[in-house]
Amino acid sequence: xxxxxxxxxxxxxxxxxxxxxxxxxxxxxxxxxxxxxxxxxxxxxxxxxxxxxxxxxxxxxxxxxxxxxxxxxxxxxxxxxxxxxxxxxxxxxxxxxxxxxxxxxxxxxxxxxxxxxxxxxxxxxxxxxxxxxxxxxxxxxxxxxxxxxxxxxxxxxxxxxxxxxxxxxxxxxxxxxxxxxxxxxxxxxxxxxxxxxxxxxxxxxxxxxxxxxxxxxxxxxxxxxxxxxxxxxxxxxxxxxxxxxxxxxxxxxxxxxxxxxxxxxxxxxxxxxxxxxxxxxxxxxxxxxxxxxxxxxxxxxxxxxxxxxxxxxxxxxxxxxxxxxxxxxxxxxxxxxxxxxxxxxxxxxxxxxxxxxxxxxxxxxxxxxxxxxxxxxxxxxxxxxxxxxxxxxxxxxxxxxxxxxxxxxxxxxxxxxxxxxxxxxxxxxxxxxxxxxxxxxxxxxxxxxxxxxxxxxxxxxxxxxxxxxxxxxxxxxxxxxxxxxxxxxxxxxxxxxxxxxxxxxxxxxxxxxxxxxxxxxxxxxxxxxxxxxxxxxxxxxxxxxxxxxxxxxxxxxxxxxxxxxxxxxxxxxxxxxxxxxxxxxxxxxxxx
Numbered sequence: 001x002x003x004x005x006x007x008x009x010x011x012x013x014x015x016x017x018x019x020x021x022x023x024x025x026x027x028x029x030x031x032x033x034x035x036x037x038x039x040x041x042x043x044x045x046x047x048x049x050x051x052x053x054x055x056x057x058x059x060x061x062x063x064x065x066x067x068x069x070x071x072x073x074x075x076x077x078x079x080x081x082x083x084x085x086x087x088x089x090x091x092x093x094x095x096x097x098x099x100x101x102x103x104x105x106x107x108x109x110x111x112x113x114x115x116x117x118x119x120x121x122x123x124x125x126x127x128x129x130x131x132x133x134x135x136x137x138x139x140x141x142x143x144x145x146x147x148x149x150x151x152x153x154x155x156x157x158x159x160x161x162x163x164x165x166x167x168x169x170x171x172x173x174x175x176x177x178x179x180x181x182x183x184x185x186x187x188x189x190x191x192x193x194x195x196x197x198x199x200x201x202x203x204x205x206x207x208x209x210x211x212x213x214x215x216x217x218x219x220x221x222x223x224x225x226x227x228x229x230x231x232x233x234x235x236x237x238x239x240x241x242x243x244x245x246x247x248x249x250x251x252x253x254x255x256x257x258x259x260x261x262x263x264x265x266x267x268x269x270x271x272x273x274x275x276x277x278x279x280x281x282x283x284x285x286x287x288x289x290x291x292x293x294x295x296x297x298x299x300x301x302x303x304x305x306x307x308x309x310x311x312x313x314x315x316x317x318x319x320x321x322x323x324x325x326x327x328x329x330x331x332x333x334x335x336x337x338x339x340x341x342x343x344x345x346x347x348x349x350x351x352x353x354x355x356x357x358x359x360x361x362x363x364x365x366x367x368x369x370x371x372x373x374x375x376x377x378x379x380x381x382x383x384x385x386x387x388x389x390x391x392x393x394x395x396x397x398x399x400x401x402x403x404x405x406x407x408x409x410x411x412x413x414x415x416x417x418x419x420x421x422x423x424x425x426x427x428x429x430x431x432x433x434x435x436x437x438x439x440x441x442x443x444x445x446x447x448x449x450x451x452x453x454x455x456x457x458x459x460x461x462x463x464x465x466x467x468x469x470x471x472x473x474x475x476x477x478x479x480x481x482x483x484x485x486x487x488x489x490x491x492x493x494x495x496x497x498x499x500x501x502x503x504x505x506x507x508x509x510x511x512x513x514x515x516x517x518x519x520x521x522x523x524x525x526x527x528x529x530x531x532x533x534x535x536x537x538x539x540x541x542x543x544x545x546x547x548x549x550x551x552x553x554x555x556x557x558x559x560x561x562x563x564x565x566x567x568x569x570x571x572x573x574x575x576x577x578x579x580x581x582x583x584x585x586x587x588x589x590x591x592x
Contacts, residue, residue: 010053010055011133012036012049013030013054013055013056013058013129013132013133014038014040014046014054015027015038015039015057016039016040016042017059017060018060018062018063023039027039029125029126030126033126035126043071043072046075047075047078050076050078050079055132055133055137056086056087056088056136057087058088058090058129059088059090060089060090061089061090061091061092064089064102064106066105069106072109072110080143084112084139086135086136087110088113088114088116088129088132089106089114089115089116090118091115091117091118092118093118093119097117116128198229198230198232199233201226201229202226202230205223205225206222208222209223239378240377242303242385243377243381243384246381246384246385253300254297254298254299255296255297256298257293257415258293258295258296259293260291260293260294260327260338263301264325267302267305267309268284270306271309278316278317279318280313280317280345281321282309282320282323283320283321283322283323284323284325285322285325286324286326287324288327289327293414293415294336294338294412296338296411296412301389304385304393304410305408307379307381308340308378308382308393308406308408310378311378311379312346315346316403317346319344319346319403321342321344322342322343323340323341323342324340325338325340326338326340326341335412335414336411336412336414337391337411338411339408339409341396341405342408344404348398348400348404349404350400351398354395354398357379359380382408386409386410391410392407393406393407394406394407439468440467441467441557442467442553442556442557443469445469445490445556446469446472446488446490446491447469447472447489447490447493447556448473448474448487448489449464449471449472449493450479450493450494450498451474451475451493452475452476452495453495456495456545457473457475460547460552463549464553467553469556475498476500476501477494477500477502477505477509478500478501480492480494480506481509484510489517490518490560491517491518491520491559491560492519494507494521495522495523496521496523497525503523503534503537504533507537507538507539508538510538518540518541520539520542520559521534521537522543524544524546525544530542530544541555543555
């Protein structure tokens with residue numbers, strides 16, 4: 001048999017600039033990075049260079065006239081159909097930047113093109129060229145592998161069907177890879193938009209707040225806008241982290257005693273304002289008897305319902321959103337099931353797009369993102385959370401311009417032999433009680449705040465002092481250890497990422513010296529396992545930045561032995577409306 005011949009290939013990179021000096025400098029940079037580089041005198045020699053083997057072409061945008069583009073297009077058309085020469089176009093910024101019309105011509109003429117804007121970091125430039133060279137080499141390696149495989153099959157008619165199948169699978173894999181890449185690119189662009197939108201508002205209105213002539217009303221309005229966009233940003237980041245935890249298998253599900261009426265009332269209160277702003281009616285209905293308490297994860301159940309009901313409100317411009325709640329008793333191990341039917345009179349969903357609903361990072365179509373916003377995470381995250389709770393989220397029915405109906409189910413057994421909780425707010429005594437001045441909730445509480453970031457230090461210190469606390473500061477872990485051993489503090493707030501000695505090391509050092517006071521970890525790290533790391537280091541509790549002001553005060557108050565509005569002196573392990581079945585545990589009140 002005659003061996004199959006592949007076209008020539010080398011790892012050479014060709015450079016063509018308008019100035020010989022630019023060409024020489026570019027080649028020097030690449031050669032220093034061990035990338036073989038040669039200057040290209042003119043495009044007339046490109047055909048021959050391609051035949052001899054070349055991986056990438058670097059060309060200045062000023063060279064890309066219409067004639068040169070046509071010449072390039074003709075030269076590149078002589079390549080193998082499975083191989084594209086990587087073309088890297090260097091353009092300038094400002095008035096030297098390539099025009100949109102010229103850029104469109106470049107993309108139409110060239111197959112595999114990368115645009116780099118000068119000035120550019122040498123490391124980024126070298127990395128881009130190396131990636132192009134490596135990609136070209138891989139194309140030839142794959143093709144060589146396929147050629148050897150084909151060579152073995154020549155003359156064997158019995159395996160022709162197998163070869164066809166192999167090629168079909170390769171084509172299918174290629175299509176799937178390209179589709180996945182397009183989906184990722186689309187998501188990253190959408191995510192960038194969703195992150196930048198609240199950031200733009202926050203930075204812009206923060207800039208406006210510097211105006212000394214600003215009226216009090218405008219100042220309050222701008223602060224509210226910054227606060228609202230900050231919460232939107234944190235929610236988006238939390239959703240992304242939750243989804244990553246589920247996919248990595250690190251999502252922790254709690255099994256707690258949950259007051260169902262309180263949970264539903266809380267959700268109703270959270271979403272009613274949003275519904276009123278859109279002029280639609282939000283109503284909750286019970287179907288049959290609803291138990292007072294169920295066993296579930298209140299944080300995740302609340303998250304699912306807020307997502308699904310919030311989605312219904314978002315996609316409904318007139319009419320109503322109705323939530324029907326039902327509970328059924330089922331055999332063990334489930335014991336019971338909670339079903340929430342969410343019906344809206346919104347825009348509905350195109351039947352062909354319904355399959356995309358629960359795919360992460362996608363929405364029904366691009367226009368949905370433009371009109372309503374969002375990253376397409378809500379439904380995908382809700383379904384995975386519901387399945388983690390022994391249930392599911394499904395689209396029951398939909399009709400364009402008529403509305404949609406979603407079913408939310410979770411396992412929800414009714415607790416057995418659980419004594420109702422005592423009221424935390426006993427009846428006030430009868431008779432006249434002399435008036436006493438109201439004390440701030442942290443009056444007399446001494447707090448050591450270990451925090452190296454000046455802005456965070458100022459913010460948290462201000463939160464604590466407003467509520468009456470005495471605050472001492474430490475700018476690193478070593479200083480925190482020194483101050484904690486020399487003075488008495490009711491609570492230590494320990495930042496984890498600090499210089500000299502981090503929060504883990506400082507906490508371990510204090511516990512090693514026999515320090516028994518409460519230490520609360522304070523960190524911007526929100527990935528899976530961070531809470532457990534803090535607890536293992538010796539912390540009693542774990543708070544995540546950006547810290548919720550109310551939660552911060554409650555946490556400090558309870559661990560210092562204070563009592564805010566009848567709250568217990570020890571920090572409970574769950575959010576309001578839920579009680580643990582396993583006793584007093586170290587835990588976090590924020591999602592990791």
